[in-house]
Amino acid sequence: MRKGLVAQFPEPIPTFDLILPTVRNWLQTHTGSLNDLLSNEDDWLLVNRDLNGRVRLILPERFEESELCGRWDLLASRLMQCLGKHAYPQKTEILFEANREQALQGATSYLLDGFTKVWMVDRLATEANWARIEAETENVSRVVFFSIKGGVGRSTALAATAWRLAQDGKRVLVLDLDLESPGLSSALLPSERQPMYGITDWLIEDLVGNGDVVFESMVATSNLSHDGEIHVVPAHGADHGEYIAKLGRVWMPKLNEDGTRETWSSRLSRLLQNLEERIQPDVLLIDSRSGIDEIASACITELGANLILLFSLEGEQTWNGYRMLFEQWQRAGVAQQIRERLQVVGAIVPELDRVEYLAGLREHSYEVFVDTLYDEIAPIEVGEVDGAWRVGGLSEGWNFDEADETSPHHPWAVNWHRSFAGLLSLQGRLAAIDSQEVESVFGALINGVSNAVDGRDTA
Numbered sequence: 001m002r003k004g005l006v007a008q009f010p011e012p013i014p015t016f017d018l019i020l021p022t023v024r025n026w027l028q029t030h031t032g033s034l035n036d037l038l039s040n041e042d043d044w045l046l047v048n049r050d051l052n053g054r055v056r057l058i059l060p061e062r063f064e065e066s067e068l069c070g071r072w073d074l075l076a077s078r079l080m081q082c083l084g085k086h087a088y089p090q091k092t093e094i095l096f097e098a099n100r101e102q103a104l105q106g107a108t109s110y111l112l113d114g115f116t117k118v119w120m121v122d123r124l125a126t127e128a129n130w131a132r133i134e135a136e137t138e139n140v141s142r143v144v145f146f147s148i149k150g151g152v153g154r155s156t157a158l159a160a161t162a163w164r165l166a167q168d169g170k171r172v173l174v175l176d177l178d179l180e181s182p183g184l185s186s187a188l189l190p191s192e193r194q195p196m197y198g199i200t201d202w203l204i205e206d207l208v209g210n211g212d213v214v215f216e217s218m219v220a221t222s223n224l225s226h227d228g229e230i231h232v233v234p235a236h237g238a239d240h241g242e243y244i245a246k247l248g249r250v251w252m253p254k255l256n257e258d259g260t261r262e263t264w265s266s267r268l269s270r271l272l273q274n275l276e277e278r279i280q281p282d283v284l285l286i287d288s289r290s291g292i293d294e295i296a297s298a299c300i301t302e303l304g305a306n307l308i309l310l311f312s313l314e315g316e317q318t319w320n321g322y323r324m325l326f327e328q329w330q331r332a333g334v335a336q337q338i339r340e341r342l343q344v345v346g347a348i349v350p351e352l353d354r355v356e357y358l359a360g361l362r363e364h365s366y367e368v369f370v371d372t373l374y375d376e377i378a379p380i381e382v383g384e385v386d387g388a389w390r391v392g393g394l395s396e397g398w399n400f401d402e403a404d405e406t407s408p409h410h411p412w413a414v415n416w417h418r419s420f421a422g423l424l425s426l427q428g429r430l431a432a433i434d435s436q437e438v439e440s441v442f443g444a445l446i447n448g449v450s451n452a453v454d455g456r457d458t459a
């Protein structure tokens with residue numbers, strides 16, 4: 001570059017991903033004014049990102065006619081100026097609402113950095129809510145089988161886990177929530193045992209207050225267990241009926257006669273509770289949908305899961321997917337509520353170069369956990385104390401060594417085995433299986449799940 005010339009970089013044009021940094025910048029610049037304006041104990045401010053990704057502010061009604069309105073207008077316009085096409089036009093930048101709950105209307109929201117009265121609100125076209133984490137259930141252990149990618153042996157591993165837990169004398173309840181690609185129930189039930197209805201039927205009937213009619217006929221027991229019981233609730237019944245027409249409606253919220261609205265995931269929680277009351281299982285195994293999907297979101301964050309298994313194949317797609325998810329939890333400030341329930345599972349670990357494969361899996365898994373969910377390790381300080389050199393500031397908080405076998409990033413391996421590859425009938429395979437075979441393929445996973453369930457029983 002010639003001397004005296006300054007490089008001209010154009011200002012970045014605001015896109016969706018620049019909204020949050022812009023809002024944060026605005027908050028930092030105007031912290032004093034904002035805290036001053038939000039002086040009442042019950043004041044609040046919502047930074048609302050609507051369905052189209054446009055931003056405006058929502059404030060309590062008390063500001064609408066007040067002399068403070070001008071100051072709010074000025075602050076709002078400062079923010080809007082930086083948001084380009086993601087801003088609301090002048091005069092529509094602020095909405096007023098009676099209270100925060102009314103303004104939220106069930107949308108995802110989280111507090112913004114350091115503020116106790118300023119929330120970011122995200123309206124999504126789906127009801128998926130990755131940022132509202134339900135507390136762990138207290139009674140039955142709920143274990144969710146999830147994967148970013150499909151076809152990684154999740155349902156097979158779930159069926160084998162159910163089989164072993166039942167052999168150990170446990171009462172197991174299995175739910176096929178992979179509604180868009182169901183298959184688990186056929187692995188556990190021969191066709192003559194399939195119940196009349198499934199989860200989809202209940203979700204549809206419940207919308208019109210008819211859930212009880214199908215409730216009694218949506219569970220069947222598997223013929224696979226000798227010493228315990230496996231109760232299976234399939235995605236659909238023996239006769240799937242108009243499955244596609246039903247599937248398109250399962251996400252519907254229920255509008256009750258008293259005007260209240262129940263989201264589909266709350267309806268699902270209610271179903272789980274009723275099933276648990278009726279069947280009294282020791283453990284509930286849930287086959288979730290794969291990918292960052294609406295049903296998966298409900299399974300992972302809203303059903304009070306105690307253990308969430310993250311099936312992983314080595315590869316960028318897996319780790320990018322988990323990174324996106326973990327970052328979302330970090331951003332929404334909920335990572336601490338969920339991270340201790342997570343466990344990586346090495347899906348279908350190949351026979352060839354097994355050790356190297358698992359080492360690579362562990363390394364990449366560790367990278368994602370360190371960057372997103374683990375607490376930062378305080379730098380080690382060396383100083384002189386009483387004439388001797390001491391090491392101080394050792395790590396505190398929630399973090400693990402890469403090699404720590406008890407850590408959530410350390411994969412529980414499910415091994416590839418030719419007898420499970422391209423099976424025509426998993427039901428037939430499981431009916432003829434023995435403990436040793438199950439142990440050699442699924443041992444690490446099953447022991448991990450078993451310990452987690454027993455740990456809760458004795459806690």
Ligand SMILES: Nc1ncnc2c1ncn2[C@@H]1O[C@H](COP(=O)(O)OP(=O)(O)OP(=O)(O)O)[C@@H](O)[C@H]1O
Binds near residue numbers: 153183420
């Ligand atoms: N341990 C294993 N060894 C070899 N092949 C396996 C193993 N587990 C599963 N498979 C095979 O991999 C394929 C996918 O298995 P499965 O249906 O269990 O995966 P999934 O993750 O549930 O898939 P989807 O996302 O479609 O529900 C099947 O053909 C199955 O037989």
Ligand SMILES: [Mg+2]
Binds near residue numbers: 154155178184287
């Ligand atoms: Mg499956």
